[in-house]
Amino acid sequence: MTMDYYLTDEQKMIQELARKIAEEKIRPIAAELDEKEEFPWEIMKVLAKSDLFGIFVEEKYGGTGGGVLELCLATEELSRACGGIAICYAASALGTYPIILFGKDEQKERYLPSLARGEKLTAFALTEAGAGSDAAAIQMTAKKDGDSYVLNGTKQWITNGGEAEIYTVIAMTNKAKGARGASAFIVEKGTKGFDFGKKEKKMGIRASATKELVLTDCRVPKATLLGKEGMGFVVALKTFDQSRPGVAAQAVGIAQGALDLATEYARERVQFGKSISSFQGIQFMLADMATQIEAARALVYSAARMIDAGANRFSKESAMAKLFASDVCMKVTTDCVQIFGGYGYMKDYPIEKFMRDAKITQIYEGTNQIQRNIIASGLIKEAASKKQV
Ligand SMILES: Cc1cc2nc3c(=O)[nH]c(=O)nc-3n(C[C@H](O)[C@H](O)[C@H](O)COP(=O)(O)OP(=O)(O)OC[C@H]3O[C@@H](n4cnc5c(N)ncnc54)[C@H](O)[C@@H]3O)c2cc1C
Numbered sequence: 319m320t321m322d323y324y325l326t327d328e329q330k331m332i333q334e335l336a337r338k339i340a341e342e343k344i345r346p347i348a349a350e351l352d353e354k355e356e357f358p359w360e361i362m363k364v365l366a367k368s369d370l371f372g373i374f375v376e377e378k379y380g381g382t383g384g385g386v387l388e389l390c391l392a393t394e395e396l397s398r399a400c401g402g403i404a405i406c407y408a409a410s411a412l413g414t415y416p417i418i419l420f421g422k423d424e425q426k427e428r429y430l431p432s433l434a435r436g437e438k439l440t441a442f443a444l445t446e447a448g449a450g451s452d453a454a455a456i457q458m459t460a461k462k463d464g465d466s467y468v469l470n471g472t473k474q475w476i477t478n479g480g481e482a483e484i485y486t487v488i489a490m491t492n493k494a495k496g497a498r499g500a501s502a503f504i505v506e507k508g509t510k511g512f513d514f515g516k517k518e519k520k521m522g523i524r525a526s527a528t529k530e531l532v533l534t535d536c537r538v539p540k541a542t543l544l545g546k547e548g549m550g551f552v553v554a555l556k557t558f559d560q561s562r563p564g565v566a567a568q569a570v571g572i573a574q575g576a577l578d579l580a581t582e583y584a585r586e587r588v589q590f591g592k593s594i595s596s597f598q599g600i601q602f603m604l605a606d607m608a609t610q611i612e613a614a615r616a617l618v619y620s621a622a623r624m625i626d627a628g629a630n631r632f633s634k635e636s637a638m639a640k641l642f643a644s645d646v647c648m649k650v651t652t653d654c655v656q657i658f659g660g661y662g663y664m665k666d667y668p669i670e671k672f673m674r675d676a677k678i679t680q681i682y683e684g685t686n687q688i689q690r691n692i693i694a695s696g697l698i699k700e701a702a703s704k705k706q707v
Pocket of ligand 1: 409441442443444445449450451452474475476477478520528678681682683684685686687688691
Protein backbone atom coordinates (compact mmCIF):
# COMPACT_ATOMS: atom_id res chain seq x y z
CA MET A 319 0.00 0.00 0.00
CA THR A 320 1.30 3.43 -0.88
CA MET A 321 0.19 6.77 0.52
CA ASP A 322 -3.20 8.06 -0.62
CA TYR A 323 -2.62 10.62 -3.38
CA TYR A 324 -6.33 11.26 -3.89
CA LEU A 325 -6.25 10.13 -7.49
CA THR A 326 -9.43 10.48 -9.56
CA ASP A 327 -11.38 7.32 -10.41
CA GLU A 328 -9.99 7.49 -13.93
CA GLN A 329 -6.40 7.76 -12.67
CA LYS A 330 -6.97 4.81 -10.35
CA MET A 331 -8.31 2.81 -13.30
CA ILE A 332 -5.16 3.57 -15.32
CA GLN A 333 -3.00 2.56 -12.36
CA GLU A 334 -4.90 -0.70 -11.84
CA LEU A 335 -4.93 -1.55 -15.53
CA ALA A 336 -1.17 -0.99 -15.87
CA ARG A 337 -0.56 -2.99 -12.66
CA LYS A 338 -2.60 -5.91 -14.01
CA ILE A 339 -0.71 -5.92 -17.32
CA ALA A 340 2.60 -5.67 -15.43
CA GLU A 341 1.80 -8.63 -13.20
CA GLU A 342 0.05 -10.88 -15.70
CA LYS A 343 1.89 -10.17 -18.93
CA ILE A 344 5.22 -8.46 -18.20
CA ARG A 345 6.60 -10.14 -15.07
CA PRO A 346 6.49 -13.68 -16.53
CA ILE A 347 8.61 -12.71 -19.58
CA ALA A 348 10.81 -9.88 -18.22
CA ALA A 349 13.90 -12.01 -17.51
CA GLU A 350 13.70 -13.79 -20.87
CA LEU A 351 13.40 -10.59 -22.94
CA ASP A 352 16.23 -9.06 -20.90
CA GLU A 353 18.45 -12.07 -21.59
CA LYS A 354 17.59 -12.21 -25.30
CA GLU A 355 17.61 -8.39 -25.72
CA GLU A 356 14.29 -8.77 -27.48
CA PHE A 357 11.90 -5.87 -28.14
CA PRO A 358 8.55 -6.46 -26.36
CA TRP A 359 6.18 -6.12 -29.33
CA GLU A 360 3.56 -8.40 -27.77
CA ILE A 361 3.40 -6.17 -24.70
CA MET A 362 3.22 -3.01 -26.83
CA LYS A 363 0.17 -4.53 -28.54
CA VAL A 364 -1.45 -5.26 -25.17
CA LEU A 365 -0.79 -1.67 -24.02
CA ALA A 366 -2.24 -0.38 -27.28
CA LYS A 367 -5.37 -2.51 -26.93
CA SER A 368 -5.78 -1.20 -23.39
CA ASP A 369 -5.65 2.40 -24.68
CA LEU A 370 -2.60 3.23 -22.57
CA PHE A 371 -0.80 5.05 -25.39
CA GLY A 372 -3.52 7.70 -25.53
CA ILE A 373 -3.75 8.63 -21.85
CA PHE A 374 -1.76 11.85 -22.29
CA VAL A 375 -3.18 12.82 -25.70
CA GLU A 376 -6.09 15.23 -26.18
CA GLU A 377 -9.49 13.65 -26.86
CA LYS A 378 -9.85 15.45 -30.21
CA TYR A 379 -6.79 13.55 -31.45
CA GLY A 380 -8.04 10.20 -30.21
CA GLY A 381 -6.58 10.20 -26.70
CA THR A 382 -8.36 10.12 -23.36
CA GLY A 383 -7.29 13.63 -22.41
CA GLY A 384 -5.08 12.97 -19.39
CA GLY A 385 -1.66 14.44 -18.82
CA VAL A 386 1.76 13.86 -17.33
CA LEU A 387 0.37 12.37 -14.10
CA GLU A 388 -1.54 9.68 -16.00
CA LEU A 389 1.60 8.85 -17.98
CA CYS A 390 3.63 8.66 -14.74
CA LEU A 391 1.08 6.34 -13.10
CA ALA A 392 1.19 3.91 -16.01
CA THR A 393 4.99 4.07 -16.38
CA GLU A 394 5.52 3.48 -12.64
CA GLU A 395 3.31 0.39 -12.61
CA LEU A 396 4.92 -1.13 -15.73
CA SER A 397 8.40 -0.43 -14.29
CA ARG A 398 7.55 -2.34 -11.12
CA ALA A 399 7.73 -5.48 -13.25
CA CYS A 400 10.33 -4.41 -15.84
CA GLY A 401 12.07 -1.07 -16.32
CA GLY A 402 13.20 -2.11 -19.80
CA ILE A 403 9.76 -2.90 -21.16
CA ALA A 404 8.33 0.19 -19.45
CA ILE A 405 10.79 2.48 -21.24
CA CYS A 406 9.69 1.24 -24.68
CA TYR A 407 6.29 2.65 -23.73
CA ALA A 408 7.58 5.83 -22.04
CA ALA A 409 10.09 6.63 -24.81
CA SER A 410 7.20 6.70 -27.24
CA ALA A 411 5.69 9.45 -25.08
CA LEU A 412 9.04 11.29 -25.28
CA GLY A 413 8.77 11.13 -29.07
CA THR A 414 5.10 12.19 -29.01
CA TYR A 415 5.49 15.26 -26.79
CA PRO A 416 7.23 17.42 -29.43
CA ILE A 417 4.19 16.92 -31.68
CA ILE A 418 1.78 17.67 -28.82
CA LEU A 419 3.71 20.77 -27.73
CA PHE A 420 4.89 22.19 -31.07
CA GLY A 421 2.90 20.44 -33.80
CA LYS A 422 0.74 22.48 -36.16
CA ASP A 423 -2.87 21.30 -36.51
CA GLU A 424 -2.09 19.36 -39.70
CA GLN A 425 0.85 17.62 -38.02
CA LYS A 426 -1.25 16.73 -34.98
CA GLU A 427 -4.05 15.41 -37.18
CA ARG A 428 -1.61 13.38 -39.25
CA TYR A 429 0.31 11.74 -36.39
CA LEU A 430 -1.45 11.86 -33.01
CA PRO A 431 -4.44 9.57 -33.67
CA SER A 432 -2.30 6.58 -34.70
CA LEU A 433 0.15 7.27 -31.86
CA ALA A 434 -2.70 7.52 -29.33
CA ARG A 435 -4.00 4.17 -30.57
CA GLY A 436 -0.53 2.68 -30.15
CA GLU A 437 -0.46 1.61 -33.81
CA LYS A 438 2.89 3.33 -34.21
CA LEU A 439 5.73 4.03 -31.78
CA THR A 440 7.83 7.16 -31.71
CA ALA A 441 11.38 8.08 -30.73
CA PHE A 442 13.28 11.25 -29.95
CA ALA A 443 16.70 11.80 -31.49
CA LEU A 444 19.05 14.43 -30.14
CA THR A 445 22.24 12.68 -28.93
CA GLU A 446 25.29 12.18 -31.17
CA ALA A 447 28.73 10.68 -30.53
CA GLY A 448 30.24 14.07 -29.68
CA ALA A 449 27.12 15.71 -28.25
CA GLY A 450 25.51 14.31 -25.10
CA SER A 451 25.11 16.78 -22.23
CA ASP A 452 26.38 19.48 -24.59
CA ALA A 453 23.49 19.16 -27.02
CA ALA A 454 24.46 22.35 -28.83
CA ALA A 455 27.49 20.48 -30.20
CA ILE A 456 25.37 18.34 -32.56
CA GLN A 457 26.75 17.98 -36.07
CA MET A 458 23.73 16.69 -37.97
CA THR A 459 22.75 19.25 -40.58
CA ALA A 460 19.45 20.09 -42.26
CA LYS A 461 19.97 22.15 -45.37
CA LYS A 462 17.02 24.01 -46.87
CA ASP A 463 16.48 23.19 -50.52
CA GLY A 464 13.34 24.69 -52.05
CA ASP A 465 10.33 23.19 -50.29
CA SER A 466 12.34 20.59 -48.42
CA TYR A 467 15.26 20.06 -46.06
CA VAL A 468 18.10 17.62 -46.65
CA LEU A 469 19.37 15.93 -43.49
CA ASN A 470 22.86 14.48 -43.04
CA GLY A 471 24.47 12.99 -39.92
CA THR A 472 24.28 10.22 -37.34
CA LYS A 473 22.34 10.07 -34.06
CA GLN A 474 23.34 7.53 -31.43
CA TRP A 475 21.67 5.67 -28.57
CA ILE A 476 18.13 6.37 -29.71
CA THR A 477 15.58 4.50 -27.61
CA ASN A 478 12.99 2.70 -29.79
CA GLY A 479 15.40 3.19 -32.72
CA GLY A 480 14.44 0.86 -35.56
CA GLU A 481 11.17 -0.15 -33.88
CA ALA A 482 9.47 3.27 -33.99
CA GLU A 483 7.79 4.61 -37.12
CA ILE A 484 7.96 8.32 -36.25
CA TYR A 485 11.11 10.19 -35.15
CA THR A 486 11.64 13.72 -33.86
CA VAL A 487 15.12 14.60 -35.09
CA ILE A 488 17.08 17.68 -34.04
CA ALA A 489 19.52 19.00 -36.66
CA MET A 490 21.46 22.21 -37.31
CA THR A 491 19.83 24.46 -39.89
CA ASN A 492 22.31 27.26 -39.28
CA LYS A 493 25.52 26.34 -37.45
CA ALA A 494 26.63 29.98 -37.27
CA LYS A 495 23.69 30.73 -34.94
CA GLY A 496 24.86 28.17 -32.36
CA ALA A 497 22.10 27.22 -29.89
CA ARG A 498 19.58 29.19 -32.01
CA GLY A 499 20.64 27.40 -35.16
CA ALA A 500 18.95 24.03 -34.61
CA SER A 501 15.54 22.88 -35.84
CA ALA A 502 13.28 19.89 -35.10
CA PHE A 503 11.85 17.63 -37.81
CA ILE A 504 9.40 14.75 -37.88
CA VAL A 505 11.06 12.01 -39.91
CA GLU A 506 9.18 8.85 -40.84
CA LYS A 507 10.79 5.42 -40.99
CA GLY A 508 11.09 4.40 -44.62
CA THR A 509 12.06 7.88 -45.87
CA LYS A 510 14.80 7.51 -48.49
CA GLY A 511 18.22 8.09 -46.90
CA PHE A 512 17.04 7.19 -43.39
CA ASP A 513 18.77 4.03 -42.14
CA PHE A 514 19.53 2.35 -38.84
CA GLY A 515 23.03 1.53 -37.64
CA LYS A 516 24.44 -0.30 -34.65
CA LYS A 517 22.13 -1.82 -32.03
CA GLU A 518 23.70 -1.33 -28.59
CA LYS A 519 24.33 -4.10 -26.06
CA LYS A 520 23.48 -2.66 -22.66
CA MET A 521 23.91 -3.18 -18.92
CA GLY A 522 20.20 -2.83 -18.24
CA ILE A 523 16.82 -2.06 -19.85
CA ARG A 524 17.89 -4.71 -22.33
CA ALA A 525 14.42 -5.39 -23.77
CA SER A 526 14.47 -1.84 -25.11
CA ALA A 527 16.08 -1.12 -28.47
CA THR A 528 18.88 1.48 -28.50
CA LYS A 529 20.12 2.22 -32.01
CA GLU A 530 21.99 4.57 -34.27
CA LEU A 531 20.04 6.60 -36.86
CA VAL A 532 22.01 7.27 -40.03
CA LEU A 533 20.67 10.03 -42.27
CA THR A 534 22.31 10.41 -45.67
CA ASP A 535 20.90 13.05 -48.02
CA CYS A 536 17.57 12.35 -46.38
CA ARG A 537 15.06 14.74 -47.94
CA VAL A 538 12.00 15.69 -45.89
CA PRO A 539 9.27 18.18 -46.84
CA LYS A 540 9.21 21.59 -45.17
CA ALA A 541 5.91 20.54 -43.61
CA THR A 542 7.85 18.19 -41.28
CA LEU A 543 9.44 21.13 -39.45
CA LEU A 544 8.23 21.25 -35.83
CA GLY A 545 7.78 24.79 -34.55
CA LYS A 546 9.84 27.37 -36.40
CA GLU A 547 13.31 27.11 -37.89
CA GLY A 548 15.87 27.83 -35.15
CA MET A 549 13.66 26.42 -32.37
CA GLY A 550 15.20 22.95 -32.27
CA PHE A 551 16.69 23.25 -28.80
CA VAL A 552 13.56 24.92 -27.45
CA VAL A 553 11.61 21.89 -28.70
CA ALA A 554 14.16 19.59 -27.01
CA LEU A 555 14.26 21.44 -23.67
CA LYS A 556 10.47 21.87 -23.38
CA THR A 557 10.00 18.22 -24.31
CA PHE A 558 12.40 17.11 -21.56
CA ASP A 559 10.66 19.34 -19.01
CA GLN A 560 7.48 17.45 -19.82
CA SER A 561 8.97 13.97 -20.04
CA ARG A 562 11.42 13.93 -17.10
CA PRO A 563 8.71 13.12 -14.54
CA GLY A 564 8.13 10.01 -16.68
CA VAL A 565 11.75 8.89 -16.18
CA ALA A 566 11.32 9.70 -12.50
CA ALA A 567 8.20 7.52 -12.44
CA GLN A 568 10.18 4.73 -14.10
CA ALA A 569 12.71 5.10 -11.26
CA VAL A 570 10.00 4.99 -8.57
CA GLY A 571 8.52 1.88 -10.19
CA ILE A 572 11.86 0.06 -10.43
CA ALA A 573 12.64 0.93 -6.79
CA GLN A 574 9.19 -0.19 -5.59
CA GLY A 575 9.44 -3.42 -7.57
CA ALA A 576 12.81 -4.15 -5.97
CA LEU A 577 11.56 -3.34 -2.47
CA ASP A 578 8.53 -5.62 -2.92
CA LEU A 579 10.87 -8.51 -3.78
CA ALA A 580 13.34 -7.72 -0.98
CA THR A 581 10.60 -7.50 1.67
CA GLU A 582 9.22 -10.87 0.61
CA TYR A 583 12.71 -12.39 0.56
CA ALA A 584 13.53 -10.96 4.01
CA ARG A 585 10.41 -12.63 5.41
CA GLU A 586 11.33 -16.01 3.93
CA ARG A 587 15.10 -16.20 4.35
CA VAL A 588 16.21 -17.87 7.59
CA GLN A 589 19.64 -17.38 9.16
CA PHE A 590 20.66 -17.93 12.79
CA GLY A 591 17.38 -19.85 13.13
CA LYS A 592 15.24 -16.78 12.44
CA SER A 593 13.74 -14.89 9.53
CA ILE A 594 16.26 -12.21 8.52
CA SER A 595 13.32 -9.75 8.69
CA SER A 596 13.54 -10.05 12.49
CA PHE A 597 17.00 -8.39 12.48
CA GLN A 598 16.90 -4.68 13.15
CA GLY A 599 19.72 -4.13 10.63
CA ILE A 600 17.42 -5.45 7.87
CA GLN A 601 14.30 -3.74 9.25
CA PHE A 602 16.00 -0.33 9.20
CA MET A 603 17.06 -0.84 5.59
CA LEU A 604 13.49 -1.73 4.62
CA ALA A 605 12.09 1.25 6.54
CA ASP A 606 14.55 3.70 4.97
CA MET A 607 13.87 2.36 1.48
CA ALA A 608 10.09 2.56 1.85
CA THR A 609 10.35 6.14 3.13
CA GLN A 610 12.71 7.24 0.35
CA ILE A 611 10.49 5.72 -2.34
CA GLU A 612 7.39 7.41 -0.92
CA ALA A 613 9.20 10.77 -0.83
CA ALA A 614 10.28 10.27 -4.46
CA ARG A 615 6.74 9.31 -5.50
CA ALA A 616 5.29 12.38 -3.78
CA LEU A 617 7.77 14.64 -5.59
CA VAL A 618 7.09 13.00 -8.96
CA TYR A 619 3.30 13.27 -8.63
CA SER A 620 3.60 16.89 -7.44
CA ALA A 621 5.77 17.87 -10.41
CA ALA A 622 3.37 16.08 -12.78
CA ARG A 623 0.35 17.80 -11.23
CA MET A 624 2.08 21.18 -11.50
CA ILE A 625 2.64 20.61 -15.24
CA ASP A 626 -0.91 19.35 -15.79
CA ALA A 627 -2.34 22.35 -13.93
CA GLY A 628 -0.78 24.59 -16.58
CA ALA A 629 2.14 26.08 -14.64
CA ASN A 630 4.26 28.46 -16.69
CA ARG A 631 7.64 27.26 -15.49
CA PHE A 632 8.48 23.83 -14.20
CA SER A 633 11.99 22.99 -15.47
CA LYS A 634 13.36 23.08 -11.92
CA GLU A 635 10.61 20.90 -10.41
CA SER A 636 10.72 18.44 -13.28
CA ALA A 637 14.53 18.14 -12.87
CA MET A 638 14.16 17.74 -9.08
CA ALA A 639 11.76 14.84 -9.57
CA LYS A 640 14.10 13.09 -12.03
CA LEU A 641 17.20 13.71 -9.89
CA PHE A 642 15.72 12.60 -6.58
CA ALA A 643 13.76 9.60 -7.84
CA SER A 644 16.65 8.20 -9.89
CA ASP A 645 19.15 8.58 -7.01
CA VAL A 646 16.66 6.87 -4.68
CA CYS A 647 16.19 4.14 -7.29
CA MET A 648 19.92 3.41 -7.53
CA LYS A 649 20.35 3.35 -3.75
CA VAL A 650 17.26 1.25 -3.10
CA THR A 651 18.02 -1.35 -5.77
CA THR A 652 21.62 -1.66 -4.51
CA ASP A 653 20.37 -2.17 -0.94
CA CYS A 654 17.78 -4.69 -2.13
CA VAL A 655 20.56 -6.78 -3.69
CA GLN A 656 22.29 -6.55 -0.28
CA ILE A 657 19.20 -7.97 1.43
CA PHE A 658 19.30 -10.95 -0.94
CA GLY A 659 22.96 -11.49 0.01
CA GLY A 660 24.86 -13.76 -2.41
CA TYR A 661 21.61 -14.90 -4.00
CA GLY A 662 21.06 -11.26 -4.99
CA TYR A 663 24.19 -11.43 -7.12
CA MET A 664 22.94 -14.43 -9.06
CA LYS A 665 20.87 -14.27 -12.24
CA ASP A 666 18.64 -17.07 -10.89
CA TYR A 667 16.99 -14.37 -8.78
CA PRO A 668 15.19 -11.39 -10.30
CA ILE A 669 16.71 -8.68 -8.08
CA GLU A 670 20.03 -8.05 -9.88
CA LYS A 671 18.10 -6.93 -12.98
CA PHE A 672 16.45 -4.16 -10.98
CA MET A 673 19.88 -2.82 -10.00
CA ARG A 674 21.05 -2.96 -13.64
CA ASP A 675 17.87 -1.28 -14.88
CA ALA A 676 18.10 1.44 -12.21
CA LYS A 677 21.39 2.94 -13.40
CA ILE A 678 20.10 4.38 -16.66
CA THR A 679 17.57 6.58 -14.84
CA GLN A 680 20.52 8.65 -13.52
CA ILE A 681 21.91 9.06 -17.05
CA TYR A 682 19.35 9.55 -19.80
CA GLU A 683 17.15 12.59 -20.50
CA GLY A 684 20.03 14.56 -18.99
CA THR A 685 22.46 13.13 -16.44
CA ASN A 686 21.90 13.93 -12.78
CA GLN A 687 24.77 16.42 -12.90
CA ILE A 688 22.85 18.26 -15.63
CA GLN A 689 19.64 18.08 -13.53
CA ARG A 690 21.55 19.79 -10.71
CA ASN A 691 22.65 22.50 -13.17
CA ILE A 692 19.01 23.05 -14.17
CA ILE A 693 17.83 23.19 -10.55
CA ALA A 694 20.60 25.61 -9.52
CA SER A 695 20.00 27.83 -12.53
CA GLY A 696 16.26 27.94 -11.70
CA LEU A 697 17.03 28.87 -8.08
CA ILE A 698 19.46 31.61 -9.05
CA LYS A 699 17.03 33.10 -11.61
CA GLU A 700 14.24 33.10 -9.00
CA ALA A 701 16.51 34.87 -6.51
CA ALA A 702 17.50 37.45 -9.13
CA SER A 703 13.89 38.15 -10.10
CA LYS A 704 12.92 38.63 -6.40
CA LYS A 705 15.66 41.21 -5.99
CA GLN A 706 14.35 43.20 -8.97
CA VAL A 707 10.82 43.45 -7.48
C1 LIG B 1 20.34 3.51 -22.89
C2 LIG B 1 20.34 4.91 -23.37
C3 LIG B 1 19.24 5.40 -24.06
C4 LIG B 1 19.25 6.71 -24.55
N1 LIG B 1 18.18 7.16 -25.26
C5 LIG B 1 18.26 8.37 -25.90
C6 LIG B 1 17.22 8.79 -26.78
O1 LIG B 1 16.19 8.13 -26.96
N2 LIG B 1 17.39 9.97 -27.44
C7 LIG B 1 18.48 10.76 -27.27
O2 LIG B 1 18.59 11.81 -27.91
N3 LIG B 1 19.48 10.39 -26.41
C8 LIG B 1 19.40 9.21 -25.73
N4 LIG B 1 20.39 8.81 -24.88
C9 LIG B 1 21.52 9.69 -24.64
C10 LIG B 1 21.56 10.29 -23.24
O3 LIG B 1 20.58 11.27 -23.10
C11 LIG B 1 22.98 10.79 -22.98
O4 LIG B 1 23.78 9.63 -22.78
C12 LIG B 1 23.10 11.71 -21.80
O5 LIG B 1 22.46 12.93 -22.05
C13 LIG B 1 24.56 12.01 -21.40
O6 LIG B 1 25.35 12.29 -22.49
P1 LIG B 1 26.75 11.49 -22.67
O7 LIG B 1 26.44 10.06 -22.49
O8 LIG B 1 27.36 11.92 -23.93
O9 LIG B 1 27.62 11.94 -21.44
P2 LIG B 1 28.57 13.22 -21.36
O10 LIG B 1 27.80 14.45 -21.68
O11 LIG B 1 29.83 12.97 -22.12
O12 LIG B 1 28.91 13.26 -19.80
C14 LIG B 1 29.93 12.47 -19.21
C15 LIG B 1 29.96 12.81 -17.71
O13 LIG B 1 30.27 14.20 -17.55
C16 LIG B 1 29.25 14.84 -16.80
N5 LIG B 1 29.06 16.20 -17.29
C17 LIG B 1 28.88 16.60 -18.57
N6 LIG B 1 28.71 17.94 -18.61
C18 LIG B 1 28.76 18.39 -17.34
C19 LIG B 1 28.63 19.66 -16.71
N7 LIG B 1 28.40 20.77 -17.43
N8 LIG B 1 28.74 19.73 -15.37
C20 LIG B 1 28.98 18.62 -14.63
N9 LIG B 1 29.09 17.38 -15.16
C21 LIG B 1 28.97 17.27 -16.50
C22 LIG B 1 27.99 13.99 -17.03
O14 LIG B 1 27.04 14.17 -15.98
C23 LIG B 1 28.59 12.59 -17.04
O15 LIG B 1 28.77 12.14 -15.73
C24 LIG B 1 20.39 7.53 -24.33
C25 LIG B 1 21.48 7.03 -23.62
C26 LIG B 1 21.47 5.75 -23.16
C27 LIG B 1 22.69 5.25 -22.42
